[in-house]
Amino acid sequence: MKPKKTKKKIKNNPQLATEVAPRVEVIEREVPIAVPRKMVTVYIMGKAYKVPAESTIMGAIEYAGYQIKRGAGCREGFCGACATVYRLPGDFKIYTGLACTTLVQDGMWLSQLPAIPAHKPVYDIEKLKPDITAFQQLYPEIFRCVACNTCTKACPQNLQVMDYIQAAIRGDIEKVMDLSFDCLCCGLCSIRCPAEIVHYNVGILAKRLYGRYLAPRSQELELRLQEIRSGKYDQEYKKLMKMSREELEKLYYARDIEEEKE
Numbered sequence: 001m002k003p004k005k006t007k008k009k010i011k012n013n014p015q016l017a018t019e020v021a022p023r024v025e026v027i028e029r030e031v032p033i034a035v036p037r038k039m040v041t042v043y044i045m046g047k048a049y050k051v052p053a054e055s056t057i058m059g060a061i062e063y064a065g066y067q068i069k070r071g072a073g074c075r076e077g078f079c080g081a082c083a084t085v086y087r088l089p090g091d092f093k094i095y096t097g098l099a100c101t102t103l104v105q106d107g108m109w110l111s112q113l114p115a116i117p118a119h120k121p122v123y124d125i126e127k128l129k130p131d132i133t134a135f136q137q138l139y140p141e142i143f144r145c146v147a148c149n150t151c152t153k154a155c156p157q158n159l160q161v162m163d164y165i166q167a168a169i170r171g172d173i174e175k176v177m178d179l180s181f182d183c184l185c186c187g188l189c190s191i192r193c194p195a196e197i198v199h200y201n202v203g204i205l206a207k208r209l210y211g212r213y214l215a216p217r218s219q220e221l222e223l224r225l226q227e228i229r230s231g232k233y234d235q236e237y238k239k240l241m242k243m244s245r246e247e248l249e250k251l252y253y254a255r256d257i258e259e260e261k262e
């Protein structure tokens with residue numbers, strides 16, 4: 001019996017298609033053609049490099065042959081380690097951004113700032129009060145704010161930075177905590193501030209004060225802490241500490257998981 005013919009023809013050899021290899025299905029695909037990448041020129045540490053136009057600044061630095069040992073962490077816009085300043089041709093402004101999420105532009109003249117010097121006093125949170133006095137004592141320079149809004153414009157997180165400094169000036173800790181909540185501590189606001197304020201450390205102080213004095217207490221957490229202190233789980237901890245990694249993994253994956261409520 002002759003093999004069943006396929007409906008599709010093999011290109012350039014219909015005889016072969018029907019008689020010799022009839023079950024071969026030929027899928028016609030577009031052959032990818034190597035399209036030359038669009039390149040742009042960026043200046044890294046004062047030297048010009050051609051880099052792909054779709055690169056992030058971080059990608060461009062690495063494409064140019066540099067190994068980034070400082071000034072990179074998450075590479076996803078979360079850790080704030082890759083603060084960068086740049087200028088563009090024919091533009092007097094200094095721009096700021098995160099190297100891992102900002103795309104290059106032709107003629108970009110850039111410099112990474114892996115560490116930004118910042119004033120950071122040491123304090124004992126137990127000795128502070130959750131009001132304006134904490135800011136007066138530790139960050140008196142905030143009262144020099146001239147409300148220029150440069151800090152807000154410099155922030156890669158689009159935070160209302162000036163507003164949280166103004167809230168600190170009023171002693172509104174909850175507002176400072178709230179407005180600075182997504183701060184990455186990249187430091188770009190503070191390098192641009194004419195009053196030399198270290199905004200992110202002000203935000204951290206507010207978060208600590210809020211957590212220590214103002215956040216509503218959870219009764220469930222208090223109860224669990226009492227149970228831990230009373231030794232209720234000591235035996236269980238001892239048992240866990242003796243287990244191997246494999247036993248712990250097995251136990252972990254077999255645990256009861258509360259179903260999510262719709």
Ligand code: SF4
Pocket residue numbers: 080154155156157158159161182183184185186187188189190199200
């Ligand atoms: S507030 Fe300042 S330190 Fe925080 S993310 Fe914005 S620019 Fe960076």
Ligand code: SF4
Pocket residue numbers: 144145146147148149150151152161162165192193194195196197
């Ligand atoms: S850059 Fe400095 S002076 Fe200007 S608004 Fe921000 S905190 Fe105030």
Ligand code: FES
Pocket residue numbers: 071072073074075076077078079080081082098099100101
């Ligand atoms: S490397 Fe973490 S924000 Fe850029």
